[in-house]
Amino acid sequence: MKRPILSAVLVPAVVLISSGILLATAAAPTHKLGRTKALPKGVGTKIAGLIDKAGYQIASPKGPVCSIWLVKDVPIRDKFKPTLSVKYPFTAGQLVGLLQVHTKTGYTDFRGQELKPGVYTLRYGQQPEDGNHVGTSELADFLLALPAKVDQDPKPIFGFEDLSSKSAQSAGATHPAIFSMVPGGKKPIKTAAVTHDEDHGFWILNVPAPAKTKAKTKAVVNLKFIAIGRSPE
Template identity: 30%
Template structure:
């Protein structure tokens, strides 16, 4: 991870700052089993071999994915980095054992959530808020009663997601960021905004899930 340079300080203070331990980069561990008590429809769709992102601060975040992602003919929409993923399609499962902050600074409580692919509406309300229009919607696993093989409309997904936080009006989301260097296997990398991101090759697509970070305005 890129580290900012030290400001001009006295020699003793500079030495103390340099000696202080820096936060460790997140690491990646493999897991061999799905969470218990998943809905009957969900477990058969996921690979039991999951991934645990171990962070220096905060509890680990765990992910499971299908062996391959649902696909569609490439979309022609502008600003979309994953044009072959159908909006509404199930792309994975996420488990947290502690609070987790979304890209919109919303605090998601510990729990198990399905991850469904979505695209920001081209309605002007989201212009300049993120680099890409692609993102994942978090849905409490007990509320994801949508067709596992279908591609539900975005509105009911949003309605299910906002129940995570009482009074919320914006869905709980995870940002996606491409790994332009490619990845032969799952790995952690730092995206162009210096945010820790999990790259996972799934068939012909490599997902890049931003596990920590906040949205920044795109230079217009």
């Protein structure tokens, strides 16, 4: 009489284990993060000299989607204190890195504007408080993509209108091509990773970005932004 009881106990256990395997497989990330060893072609000489050749590449099961490179020592503001809407110690208009779009179609910025395959510079910007961007993001921190062929000077682009108009050329639109940044958090990022926000369908790049203040003090900034995904608004 004990053997049937033992079988009854074991069968559900096997079902549970099998279900666990299926669930784990279904929840496995579909995008992976790799590294690059060289800069893409089409980058201005002055800008190329400031960029770290060791970049990051995000790939889907179908192949590479995009690659990102960062400035070797990203300039940061001295004695910066984050606010509710501004979390990053950057200066508006400054160069942060490069973006290369690999997919032929379907790659968009955070507003859903499609970017064609090619190379773009990434500059830091802040969302204007003009009432036209309510609901776009809780943070004012954004990265703007500019066509590398028109952005050749690494110096900061001061003035939102100038920065915005140049970025708009990336998508052939009137609005700049933007990528929403995410709070870096207090815990240092030890290893670069791409994480999935399942609720919104975002793929977020998380990297420890080497930085330096004007006083030449070195630091590391937790840099996070939505590399793949668009706002539901």
